[in-house]
Amino acid sequence: MLRAVGATLAVLLALAQTAVADTTDPQADFKAFRAYFTKRFPKVPLNDFVNGPYSMDADLRKQWVAIDEFPPYQFALDKGQEMFGTPFKNGKTYGDCFANKGIGIRQNYPYFDEKTGEIITLELALNRCRQANGEEALSYVKDDMAALTAYMAFTSRGQPFDIKIPSDPRALAAYENGKKYFYSRRGQLNFACSSCHVQSPGEHIHTEVLAPALGIVAALPIYRSEWGGMGTTSRRLLTCNSQTRGVPLEPQDENYRDVEYFLSYMSNGLPISGPGARP
Amino acid sequence: MKSILAALIVATLAAITLAEPSLAASTETDYKTALAAAEAAEKEAGNLKNQWLPTEQALAAAKKAAAANDFDAAVKQAQQAETLAKASIFQAKEQDDAWKAAVIR
Numbered sequence: 001m002l003r004a005v006g007a008t009l010a011v012l013l014a015l016a017q018t019a020v021a022d023t024t025d026p027q028a029d030f031k032a033f034r035a036y037f038t039k040r041f042p043k044v045p046l047n048d049f050v051n052g053p054y055s056m057d058a059d060l061r062k063q064w065v066a067i068d069e070f071p072p073y074q075f076a077l078d079k080g081q082e083m084f085g086t087p088f089k090n091g092k093t094y095g096d097c098f099a100n101k102g103i104g105i106r107q108n109y110p111y112f113d114e115k116t117g118e119i120i121t122l123e124l125a126l127n128r129c130r131q132a133n134g135e136e137a138l139s140y141v142k143d144d145m146a147a148l149t150a151y152m153a154f155t156s157r158g159q160p161f162d163i164k165i166p167s168d169p170r171a172l173a174a175y176e177n178g179k180k181y182f183y184s185r186r187g188q189l190n191f192a193c194s195s196c197h198v199q200s201p202g203e204h205i206h207t208e209v210l211a212p213a214l215g216i217v218a219a220l221p222i223y224r225s226e227w228g229g230m231g232t233t234s235r236r237l238l239t240c241n242s243q244t245r246g247v248p249l250e251p252q253d254e255n256y257r258d259v260e261y262f263l264s265y266m267s268n269g270l271p272i273s274g275p276g277a278r279p
Numbered sequence: 280m281k282s283i284l285a286a287l288i289v290a291t292l293a294a295i296t297l298a299e300p301s302l303a304a305s306t307e308t309d310y311k312t313a314l315a316a317a318e319a320a321e322k323e324a325g326n327l328k329n330q331w332l333p334t335e336q337a338l339a340a341a342k343k344a345a346a347a348n349d350f351d352a353a354v355k356q357a358q359q360a361e362t363l364a365k366a367s368i369f370q371a372k373e374q375d376d377a378w379k380a381a382v383i384r
Contacts, residue, residue: 029383036383183378185370188331188363194381247330255328 024176026165026265033266037214050218050273052211056202060209064277073150073223073275076230080151083144088133097129106156107272110261111164112171119174119257122149123234140251141238146221146230153274163265178262181255187244208279217263219276226279233260305350313357314341320364329371334363
């Protein structure tokens with residue numbers, strides 16, 4: 001009799017644990033995520049996580065400090081400022097599409113759009129702004145988009161991420177999908193985003209030092225020496241996929257937007273540091 | 280003795296022929312069958328948003344070999360593509376639930 005009761009209790013306990021594990025609780029995830037990185041890297045100041053590999057490797061940091069005297073993203077920044085202020089053919093500007101005329105708002109992206117029920121990234125918002133004003137969409141992976149987002153990030157430097165997840169089942173579903181994408185293995189190499197950026201930050205892949213997932217989106221867009229140019233968030237995600245020998249999704253695919261939403265929420269409170277420079 | 284030897288040779292040749300059907304040259308029909316199977320599997324992987332680059336490369340190599348009338352190579356590449364596509368499908372279905380074990384708690 002006692003055995004039967006014990007077995008029943010064990011089954012019920014297991015079911016309860018599964019139910020808890022399956023519940024979407026962004027705040028609990030946030031606390032656990034932050035605790036994981038701060039405990040693993042106790043010497044790294046919290047706000048320094050946004051500096052990615054430079055927060056993990058002293059020698060690399062010295063190189064970065066030297067490089068940043070003449071930032072390699074400066075040309076993109078200048079170009080972005082000029083593009084941002086240049087009116088469309090109809091006389092309106094990018095600023096007309098955004099709150100506060102688009103200045104100092106980077107930290108609020110991506111956000112959940114209650115009207116459409118989807119995640120809106122800054123890159124998507126910029127292209128929708130263009131299309132609403134009769135202009136063609138820009139490539140999500142090329143220099144013009146990188147320049148525009150570089151300028152907008154620059155106007156938000158130091159502002160803490162402030163990503164909101166409203167208690168709307170669609171927002172929670174998008175968050176959960178982004179979380180699932182982040183932790184799912186893919187590609188012939190069977191790597192998840194978390195394989196590198198949770199399990200192995202600070203370690204080397206060839207000559208590169210892997211960045212921690214905490215704050216990883218804060219420096220975007222970035223100039224990468226490996227690319228010999230600027231790269232958008234879209235480019236970063238596509239490249240990660242192909243590095244695992246997976247076929248990348250279309251830029252701004254729902255999965256990419258959702259994983260950016262998840263990672264940005266995990267970075268809440270950390271300062272925007274973009275545009276950045278990486279090896 | 281000669282008849283026994285002749286029978287052994289015939290039996291050996293017959294065994295080799297039966298045991299090694301791949302020695303026979305592949306035909307265009309074989310290639311089309313293998314390609315259709317590979318493309319069907321890759322399409323399913325695409326629906327799961329989990330295609331692999333090597334699968335695409337093997338499919339391209341199969342088509343290139345077929346265009347050069349090298350159907351042995353074309354069939355081999357198409358079969359390789361199907362194997363890879365099926366592995367990516369398995370991965371996607373397995374990860375549909377397995378990802379939860381990796382979540383920071």
